[in-house]
Amino acid sequence: MSSENIFMEQVLVNGLYLGMQYALIALGLTLIFALMNVLNFAHGQLYVVGGFITYIIYGKLGLPFFVAIVASGVTLGLVGAVIEKYLFRPVIRKSVREESTMLLAAAIAFFLDAVILLLFGEKQRGVPKILDGVMNLDFVVIMPYDRILIAALAGSSIVAFILFMQYSKPGRAMRALAQDRIAAQLMGVNVDRYSMIGFALGAMLAGVAGGLLVSIVGVNSGIGGPVSIKAFMMVMIGGAGVISGAIAGGFILGMLESIGLTVLVAYGDLTYLVIFVSLMIFLSIRPQGLMGKPWG
Amino acid sequence: MLLTSRFLAVVIFFISIFVLVPWLIEVSGRWDFYYTLTSVALLSIASAGVWLTFYIGRINIGQGAYALAGGYLSAVLVTQYEVSFWLTIPLAGLFCALLSVLIGLPILRLKGVYFAMITLVLTEVAKLTALALPITNGARGIVSIPLPGELSVFGMTIIPDFSTLENVKLAFYYLAVTLMVICFAGMYRLVNSRMGHLCRSLQQNEELASSIGVNITTLRITAYAISSFLGGVGGSIFVAISQSIYPTSFQVADSINFMLNVFVGGLGYVFGPMLGTVVIYFGWDLLFQTGKFQLLIYSSILILLMLTVPNGLLSLRLFKWNKEKK
C-alpha cells in the first residue's frame, strides 16, 4: 500500500486487524508463561507449523479452509501436549535454574526450524484467496473481505478462549494454577495434567494464528524466530502472564506497526527500532508492563 | 601442593595452545583448524561476557548485539576513518561498554525471563539498526576490510602488518588465543577479588547485600559493562578475520549460542565458557558432514543434553576437581 493517500481511519483499521492476529499469538505465549513460568522460544515455530498445515490441507488438498484451520489447531495442540509432557516436565523437575528450561525451549525452536526446513524448504508458500472482493468505504477505508473474515475468526477465537478460561472447569483450574501453584495443588488441581493442557492450548492458539495468516501473507520457514520476538515484545508491553495484558500488548503492537509502517515507510526497518527504544523507556518506568504482576 | 599441580596445569595449557597446537597443524596440514580454533577462542571471549552477566544473576541472551556493534565500529573506523585496527579493539569494547550502560540502566532491574526477553529483542534490534543506518551500509554490509596493519610504538614494530605475513591464519590464531588467555585470566582474578565476592553476595541475597552498603545498581551496571566490553572485543576481531560484516553476522541464534556455551560449560565455573564453547563449536562443526541434517541432529543432541544434564557439564562428577576455581 502506498503512503500517498492513507487516512487515519485506514491506519486504525489496519492496526486493529494486525492487533487481532497478534493478540492471538500473544495469548498462547502468555498462557504458557503463566502456567509454567517458561518462555516458549519455540512459539514462532509453532505458528509456522500451523501455517504449513493449513497450506497443505487447504492449499494442496483443496479441503475447506475451516477444516484446515481446525486441523492446524488440533495438530498443534497435540504437539504442544507432547512437548510439555516429555520434554519440559522432566527438565523442570530436574533443573536447578531457570536457564535450563529456556535453553530447552531454544533447542526445541531450533529443532522445529530444522524439521520445517527439511520438510518444506526455504520457499515462501501461499494459498489461494479464501474470499474475493474488497470492502471500500468511500476510499477512506479499504479492506479486503478476506482480511475481515480472518480478523473475525481471530476475534472469535480470542473470545472463545476467554470464555473457556473464565467458565469452564479446566479454564478455572488453569487460572488457579497460574495464580498460585501451591494453593492450587492444595485445592486438588492436578498440576501435571493442567500444565499439559495449558501448553497444548497455547500451542493451539499459535497454530490457529499461523493457519489464519497463511491465507493473507503466506508462510516460509524463516519467520519463526521473528514471530517469537514479536510475541515477546507484546507480552512485555502488556505484561506477562495476564490475559488482558496479552490482548492489550497484541493490539498495541499491531497499532504501532500500522502507524510506524505508514509514517516511517521511508525509513523501513526503523519502525522496530523506534518501538524498541520506546519499549525500553516504558519498561524503565513500568517494568511489569501495562497489566502485569511485578515480575514473579 | 595444590598450587603446584594447578601451576603445572596452567603451564601445560600454555604450551599446548601456543606451541603444540600450531606444530600439530603444520605437521598434519589441516590448516582449516586455525580458523576453527580462532573462532572458538573469540567466541569464548564473548561467552565469558555472558558468563559474567550470570554472575550478577541475569540471563543474558543479547551478547550478539554487542558483538555486532563492536564489529561494525571496528569496520567503520578502519574503512572510513583509517584508524589502525589495533586501536579499534579497545575502542569497540569501550563503545559497547558505554552502550550497555545506557541500555542497562532501565533493563537491569528486570529479572529472570523478563530480562532474558529484553536482551533477545536487543539482538534483533541491533540487526535492524545495522540495516537501517546509512553509516553501516544497510544490507550490503561493509566488505573488503583490509587486514590489520602494523602496530608500532615509537617507531618500533611490535606487530607486523598482516598483509606482509606468510601465515596470516597463524597470526590471527595467536591474536585470538592471546586475548582469550588475557580475558580469562582477568575473569579469574575478578571473581576472586572483592568485586567477585560482592557479586556473589548479590546473587545470594540482594537485600542483605544492600544492608551492608553494596550499591547494587552500580555493581550490576559495572558487571554488565564489562560483559558487553568483551562482546565488542570479540566482534571486532571477528570482523578482521572475515574482512567483512553484515547485519546478519551476529543474530539471535548467536546470542543463544553464547548462552549455550556458558551453560554447557557450567555456570559456576570461570573456565566454563571456554569448555562450553569448545564442545558446542566442535559439535556443530563435526555435524557439518551430515549436510542438511546438521541443525536437526544438533538440536536433538541439545534437547537430549537438557534432558540428561540440565545443570551443565562441569556439574558432573568428572569435573569435581575444578570446584575450587569457583
Added chain:
Amino acid sequence: MSALLEVKNITKKFGGLTANKDISFTVQEKEILSVIGPNGAGKSTLFKMISSFLRTTSGEVLFKGERISNLAPHIVARKGVVRTFQETTIFKSMTVRENVVIAHHLRSKTNLFGFYVGSRRAHADEAEFRRSADEILGFLNLGEISGELASNLPQGHLRALGIAIGLATDPTILLLDEPFAGMNHDETMRTVELVSGVRDRGVTVLLVEHDMPAVMKISDRIVVLNFGEKIAEGTPQQIQQNEQVIEAYLGSEDDSIGL
C-alpha cells in the same frame, strides 16, 4: 545526650490499609530502645521504613539531623544505620567467616579497582577485615565455627551471625529485627547479654520485638505500637503500669506479657 535518630510523623498506607499512622519518637545515643506491640501492630513496617527498605507515605526519619528516609538502602547503611533481618538472612554458600569479612565492605578505604590489582592499601584493608571479623566472631562466640558453611548453622547461631554481619559494618545504630524470636529462656538470656554487649561497644540499638520478658530486661526505653499507632513511650516500669498497654495486650491473642 542528643537524639541520634528521630522518627517524625511517619505514616504508611498500602492502598486503603494504614499500617503506620503518625508515629513519632526519638532514639538517644548509646541507648537501647525497643519497639513492641501485638501482632500486626505495624512494627516491621516501621522498621523497614527507618532503614529505608520501604518508602514512607508521609513523615520522615532523621539521623544526626539528616533525612535518611526514602534514600537508597545502601546509602542509609553507609551513613551508619544498619539493619538485620527477621528471617535468618545470611549468605548461604559462604562460610561464617566469609560472611563477616564481606560485610566489612563499608569500611574499605580502597575502591574495587584497588582490590582488583591488589594494591598495598587493598592488602592492608583485607588484613584488617580479617582481624576485625575474627574479633567480632569471638565476641559473639562464633569463633569455633567460623569455617562452617553458613547454611549448615542451627538457628541460634544464624541469629548471632546476622548480628555479626551488622556489626562488621561498624554501625552507629543497629536495627535488630526480632532478635529473640523463637528462643527458649536460656537462649533469650544469652542474647540479652549479647545485645547489651553490643551497646557496650558503643553501638546504639533499636530493636523490634515480641518477647516481653527480654524487652523489659534489656531496654532503656520502650515504644509501644497498636493498630499502627503509638500508644505509649517510656521506661520499662512506666510501660508495665500503662493502662493502655495492658489493654492492648489483653485484648489480643498474645501470651503473657511478663508483668
